[in-house]
Amino acid sequence: MTLPRDYRGQTCALSRSMEIVGERWTLLILRDAFYGVRRFGEFAAHLAVPRAVLTDRLATLVEAGVLDRRPEPGTGRREVYVLTPKGIALWPAVRALTAWGEEFYAAEGGPRRVFRHVGDEAPIDAGGRCTGCGTAVPVEDVLVTPGPGLAPSAEGSAGGSAEDPGKGSAGPSAGPSAEASDPVTAALARPHRLLTPLISRPRPPHPITAPSGRPTRGPQR
Amino acid sequence: MTLPRDYRGQTCALSRSMEIVGERWTLLILRDAFYGVRRFGEFAAHLAVPRAVLTDRLATLVEAGVLDRRPEPGTGRREVYVLTPKGIALWPAVRALTAWGEEFYAAEGGPRRVFRHVGDEAPIDAGGRCTGCGTAVPVEDVLVTPGPGLAPSAEGSAGGSAEDPGKGSAGPSAGPSAEASDPVTAALARPHRLLTPLISRPRPPHPITAPSGRPTRGPQR
Numbered sequence: 001m002t003l004p005r006d007y008r009g010q011t012c013a014l015s016r017s018m019e020i021v022g023e024r025w026t027l028l029i030l031r032d033a034f035y036g037v038r039r040f041g042e043f044a045a046h047l048a049v050p051r052a053v054l055t056d057r058l059a060t061l062v063e064a065g066v067l068d069r070r071p072e073p074g075t076g077r078r079e080v081y082v083l084t085p086k087g088i089a090l091w092p093a094v095r096a097l098t099a100w101g102e103e104f105y106a107a108e109g110g111p112r113r114v115f116r117h118v119g120d121e122a123p124i125d126a127g128g129r130c131t132g133c134g135t136a137v138p139v140e141d142v143l144v145t146p147g148p149g150l151a152p153s154a155e156g157s158a159g160g161s162a163e164d165p166g167k168g169s170a171g172p173s174a175g176p177s178a179e180a181s182d183p184v185t186a187a188l189a190r191p192h193r194l195l196t197p198l199i200s201r202p203r204p205p206h207p208i209t210a211p212s213g214r215p216t217r218g219p220q221r
Numbered sequence: 222m223t224l225p226r227d228y229r230g231q232t233c234a235l236s237r238s239m240e241i242v243g244e245r246w247t248l249l250i251l252r253d254a255f256y257g258v259r260r261f262g263e264f265a266a267h268l269a270v271p272r273a274v275l276t277d278r279l280a281t282l283v284e285a286g287v288l289d290r291r292p293e294p295g296t297g298r299r300e301v302y303v304l305t306p307k308g309i310a311l312w313p314a315v316r317a318l319t320a321w322g323e324e325f326y327a328a329e330g331g332p333r334r335v336f337r338h339v340g341d342e343a344p345i346d347a348g349g350r351c352t353g354c355g356t357a358v359p360v361e362d363v364l365v366t367p368g369p370g371l372a373p374s375a376e377g378s379a380g381g382s383a384e385d386p387g388k389g390s391a392g393p394s395a396g397p398s399a400e401a402s403d404p405v406t407a408a409l410a411r412p413h414r415l416l417t418p419l420i421s422r423p424r425p426p427h428p429i430t431a432p433s434g435r436p437t438r439g440p441q442r
Binding site: 013016020024092095098099103205 | 233234236238239242244248249252309310314316317318319321322324325326333336357397400
């Protein structure tokens with residue numbers, strides 16, 4: 001559909017990979033999925049990606065079997081996007097590209113995110129091994145934690161608001177005031193285990209009123 | 222220059238990486254550079270990338286310090302493109318994306334390229350370690366070798382001509398006749414050590430005639 005025709009003819013492995021993830025937003029969407037972002041609005045707010053582009057990229061990833069679109073557990077209404085095993089297999093590529101960026105384009109204070117082994121909280125090296133115990137760390141045992149590049153001294157604002165300064169209409173100089181508008185950035189100010197949901201289910205806009213004689217569904221989970 | 226403006230505002234490591242390599246041709250160009258492709262015409266013929274696009278992507282990679290543009294050794298005339306240390310540091314990302322493609326989009330007969338450790342010729346696993354001796358193999362000790370997906374039984378043609386069937390005007394059904402037009406594909410039908418030049422200096426169109434009393438430069442290298 002949106003894949004370029006002139007790519008279809010190429011059959012090498014990297015060409016095939018780039019058919020799926022070779023679009024600049026796609027790997028950022030996947031990175032957020034590894035962080036545990038699951039809802040359309042959260043991807044949109046965190047990445048500042050135009051909603052039409054996000055819709056298209058998510059559809060491509062679902063079609064390719066990289067993401068699964070499913071009802072949100074416990075609600076049955078909202079749709080969430082969750083990495084499939086095929087998507088999770090992209091972790092070494094996402095990690096390697098992120099590590100390269102941290103090595104050559106570090107923020108002033110250092111890396112903004114540090115991946116750690118959940119067992120001993122030691123940083124994970126460029127090859128994906130724990131610098132503490134030497135284990136090749138599987139993605140589900142990786143913690144994403146704030147790095148020194150995210151500290152107030154480096155960025156002039158608390159929390160993670162500076163990660164995507166271009167987002168929204170406020171522009172790059174928005175500063176701390178933009179923080180509240182992006183729950184993903186705020187949530188990533190604390191260590192978080194990859195692949196687990198980053199943001200708990202939002203409260204409904206109005207309190208749930210139980211029909212007489214039927215329990216509400218909310219407290220059951 | 223050609224980078225999208227709306228990316229500049231993002232400061233996370235992966236965003237920065239995608240500014241440089243987040244374009245579908247770019248990683249294919251870099252893969253070829255790892256294979257030892259160095260000349261403009263060889264990239265163009267192997268990838269079937271439009272020359273204007275190739276010019277633009279090479280310029281971006283040189284500007285970013287990922288490739289170095291330099292005179293060809295021994296001639297001082299032709300320009301060649303060679304990976305810098307910053308570019309070589311992208312190897313884990315290129316390897317990971319290639320491995321993902323081989324896992325989920327294998328050719329009929331299996332992988333078309335197999336990376337092996339130059340020491341014992343055992344295949345390298347998805348984590349970049351030699352399956353024979355367990356060494357984390359540095360890129361300069363990697364052999365790219367033809368895999369079963371490249372065999373005549375799988376593709377119906379000898380050599381590597383089926384790798385980029387979309388190239389040229391002959392289209393995907395060009396078959397073996399396209400082989401001669403692409404020296405990169407032909408050279409990759411044999412094992413080759415990464416980062417070493419893949420194709421020796423082409424012969425000049427006419428025999429070199431040495432001015433009397435001066436040796437030719439050709440035989441010196």
